[in-house]
Amino acid sequence: MISDKMKVALNEQLNAELYSSYIYLSMSAYFDDINLKGMAAWMKMQSTEEYAHAMKFFDFIIRVGERVNLKQIDNPPASWDSPQAAFESALKHEKSITKRINDLTDLAISEKDHATNTFLHWFVDEQVEEESTVADIVENFKLIADSKGGLFMLDKELGKRTIMPQQ
Ligand code: FEO
Numbered sequence: 001m002i003s004d005k006m007k008v009a010l011n012e013q014l015n016a017e018l019y020s021s022y023i024y025l026s027m028s029a030y031f032d033d034i035n036l037k038g039m040a041a042w043m044k045m046q047s048t049e050e051y052a053h054a055m056k057f058f059d060f061i062i063r064v065g066e067r068v069n070l071k072q073i074d075n076p077p078a079s080w081d082s083p084q085a086a087f088e089s090a091l092k093h094e095k096s097i098t099k100r101i102n103d104l105t106d107l108a109i110s111e112k113d114h115a116t117n118t119f120l121h122w123f124v125d126e127q128v129e130e131e132s133t134v135a136d137i138v139e140n141f142k143l144i145a146d147s148k149g150g151l152f153m154l155d156k157e158l159g160k161r162t163i164m165p166q167q
Contacts, residue, residue: 001064003111009104010061010116011069016100017054021047023076023093027086030079036151038159039083045163046090053123060119083151084141091134098127 002010028043061068080086101123108117137158144150 002066002113002116006107006111006113006116007061007066009107010057010066011071013100013104014054014057014061014068015071015073016097017050017057018073019076020093020097021050021054022073024050024090026076026078027080027090030086031083033079034083036083036155038155038157039086042158042161045161048163053126056122060116064115084138087134087137087141091131091138094127094130094134098131101127 024043024047028040028047031037031040031043058068077089080089101120105117105120105124107113108120137154140154144154
């Protein structure tokens with residue numbers, strides 16, 4: 001039903017989503033270490049969402065009758081130069097994931113793989129959301145600049161995040 005090339009690409013994306021979960025978990029630990037508990041909680045939820053993304057690929061690969069092939073997950077960085085730098089790194093990471101999803105979609109289209117193409121639509125939409133959310137947070141950091149009070153408020157705000165149900 002799906003080509004060997006597509007099977008390899010889907011398994012690679014499963015690994016990339018697990019790495020995303022891992023990098024945000026590492027960011028959560030970093031924020032906890034510098035006592036920004038709201039940002040730590042936000043990143044932990046982001047990590048949980050990424051794990052759910054990985055499971056969507058896991059379930060899809062099995063549903064189309066293919067074999068899941070789990071690979072080693074790379075070490076994420078353990079610290080960043082500043083809270084803003086961590087979120088800027090998250091935005092850069094999300095942009096790289098968007099490119100991966102677009103490349104996967106291009107592959108599905110070129111192979112006339114309608115099932116995979118339709119499955120990927122959710123991720124195309126999700127990446128627009130993810131990039132927009134993180135870009136807004138980076139803009140908030142730019143607004144507050146060096147204000148300790150601003151950082152405190154932003155931490156409180158991000159700590160209010162609740163988990164979004166995955167569809
Ligand atoms: Fe699963 Fe944030 O992309």
